[in-house]
Amino acid sequence: MKIIIVGASFAGMSAALECHQLYPDADILLIDKEEEVGYFPNVLNWQLKGEMKTAAEAQSGLVNQIKQTTIDFRLGAELVQLDAEDQSIIIRQAKTRTTEVYDALILAMGARQVWDFPDKGLGERILSSKYFSDAQESWRKIEKAQSVIIIGGGQIGLESVEALSQLPLSVTLFEAETSPLAKYVDEELMLDIEAELRRRHVKLHVGETVETICLTEDGSKVRVETLKGQYEADYLLLATNFQPNTDLVSDVLDCNPDQTIQVDEYLQTSQPHIFAIGDLIQLPFAFFGQAYLPLINHAILTGRLVAYNLVSPKRPLKEVQRIVSSHLFGYNMTSVGLTERQAQLWTDVDSVLIKAPYSQWETEELTFKLIVQRSDGRLLGGQLLSTSRHIQQMNTLALAISNGMTAQDMVEQSWLCLPRYTNLVPIVIEACQRYLHQKEEVSHAD
Numbered sequence: 420m421k422i423i424i425v426g427a428s429f430a431g432m433s434a435a436l437e438c439h440q441l442y443p444d445a446d447i448l449l450i451d452k453e454e455e456v457g458y459f460p461n462v463l464n465w466q467l468k469g470e471m472k473t474a475a476e477a478q479s480g481l482v483n484q485i486k487q488t489t490i491d492f493r494l495g496a497e498l499v500q501l502d503a504e505d506q507s508i509i510i511r512q513a514k515t516r517t518t519e520v521y522d523a524l525i526l527a528m529g530a531r532q533v534w535d536f537p538d539k540g541l542g543e544r545i546l547s548s549k550y551f552s553d554a555q556e557s558w559r560k561i562e563k564a565q566s567v568i569i570i571g572g573g574q575i576g577l578e579s580v581e582a583l584s585q586l587p588l589s590v591t592l593f594e595a596e597t598s599p600l601a602k603y604v605d606e607e608l609m610l611d612i613e614a615e616l617r618r619r620h621v622k623l624h625v626g627e628t629v630e631t632i633c634l635t636e637d638g639s640k641v642r643v644e645t646l647k648g649q650y651e652a653d654y655l656l657l658a659t660n661f662q663p664n665t666d667l668v669s670d671v672l673d674c675n676p677d678q679t680i681q682v683d684e685y686l687q688t689s690q691p692h693i694f695a696i697g698d699l700i701q702l703p704f705a706f707f708g709q710a711y712l713p714l715i716n717h718a719i720l721t722g723r724l725v726a727y728n729l730v731s732p733k734r735p736l737k738e739v740q741r742i743v744s745s746h747l748f749g750y751n752m753t754s755v756g757l758t759e760r761q762a763q764l765w766t767d768v769d770s771v772l773i774k775a776p777y778s779q780w781e782t783e784e785l786t787f788k789l790i791v792q793r794s795d796g797r798l799l800g801g802q803l804l805s806t807s808r809h810i811q812q813m814n815t816l817a818l819a820i821s822n823g824m825t826a827q828d829m830v831e832q833s834w835l836c837l838p839r840y841t842n843l844v845p846i847v848i849e850a851c852q853r854y855l856h857q858k859e860e861v862s863h864a865d
């Protein structure tokens with residue numbers, strides 16, 4: 420069997436390694452248009468913060484694992500044409516074009532950050548860190564810069580603000596929502612981070628949407644226009660608008676309006692023997708049906724899963740739980756499932772907020788919010804901001820949410836645990852207990 424995988428990043432490399440395990444006799448070809456692959460997209464921020472000594476620290480271990488196999492790993496090799504009828508692709512490497520025939524083709528070309536710039540000269544004024552080469556170019560630009568505008572106050576935008584605000588630079592952040600990280604964190608949990616932004620003199624424009632981006636008349640700066648004003652800076656960093664790299668295949672494969680490739684639960688596209696994974700596809704997501712969730716863990720999950728389905732459909736993709744984690748301004752932020760605002764779109768909800776200093780967490784700052792469905796106490800989401808790491812607890816919460824557990828189930832589950840294990844999920848259990856007490860008080864009052 421000949422398996423071709425296009426895109427050697429988190430999704431593509433995970434797929435290649437899994438295929439290598441499952442089909443030891445298969446001929447596996449893994450290609451990527453870039454010469455250097457597998458770098459975490461945060462490489463620029465880590466460099467700016469001085470957290471990296473060598474670039475190798477920012478490269479995923481998957482690259483070395485691939486190199487230790489017999490997988491035909493070709494870099495600087497770009498997919499330029501797909502012929503689904505002949506089951507063949509054309510690859511351009513240097514100036515040479517070659518045709519390769521496949522039994523199974525896995526597309527893992529990922530996504531890019533886009534903005535429809537009318538002014539072609541703008542490219543010079545943009546900072547990007549998606550690929551390693553972009554990050555190195557951006558690093559050189561920042562060394563000479565005095566001001567940067569960042570559009571998008573999500574995870575990527577805030578991580579960039581944190582890194583850039585440590586430098587002697589004027590940093591301006593635009594976010595269309597009324598608070599940063601609104602997709603993952605409700606407003607009241609962002610207060611400490613917003614205070615930190617003010618302390619660092621970051622010019623924060625929330626609830627302000629960027630309408631146009633252009634060059635200033637002399638071309639020396641970039642200008643951003645919103646309904647409230649015009650702002651200029653040396654460089655612009657886009658932390659918004661992910662768009663799947665599907666231009667090349669959208670004539671051949673059925674795509675969704677957001678340009679993701681349509682796949683069935685076994686990750687097969689509208690064409691036989693062609694599969695799509697990672698940032699190219701939407702995922703089944705609680706309440707939303709399908710959602711575009713471009714994250715590394717989803718790329719790895721779909722990459723590993725697809726390998727099982729190449730010959731016959733075996734392992735369906737189940738509903739995923741979004742779990743997002745970031746280290747920002749000294750806080751660990753983890754968000755699981757739905758925020759209160761998102762949940763309110765679907766159902767009536769209650770929430771519980773725990774704020775440190777509190778009982779055993781007196782030594783650390785901690786804010787935890789639990790979101791629960793009002794009708795039956797079903798857990799819908801949780802957000803944790805703390806100065807120490809509690810990711811394990813949030814994984815437990817993610818599992819509980821996936822299994823449709825209620826606050827009552829969680830508390831009863833904790834009774835079953837051996838005493839020495841009871842502190843495994845103290846914050847989540849504590850919040851569930853408080854929620855049940857609140858409910859009891861309300862029902863007594865009625």
Ligand SMILES: Cc1cc2nc3c(=O)[nH]c(=O)nc-3n(C[C@H](O)[C@H](O)[C@H](O)COP(=O)(O)OP(=O)(O)OC[C@H]3O[C@@H](n4cnc5c(N)ncnc54)[C@H](O)[C@@H]3O)c2cc1C
Nearest residue numbers: 426428429430452460498528529530697698713714715718
């Ligand atoms: C600045 C930034 C910060 C981020 N931070 C986080 C984070 O903290 N946590 C998190 O979970 N996610 C983060 N993400 C998202 C994360 O990077 C993606 O979800 C993840 O990389 C998706 O993996 P992928 O393998 O699907 O695609 P990609 O990583 O996009 O890789 C696709 C690969 O395909 C190659 N390719 C594309 N077209 C072709 C072609 N025609 N021929 C050959 N090769 C091709 C590309 O060169 C690339 O190597 C961040 C993204 C950005 C931009």
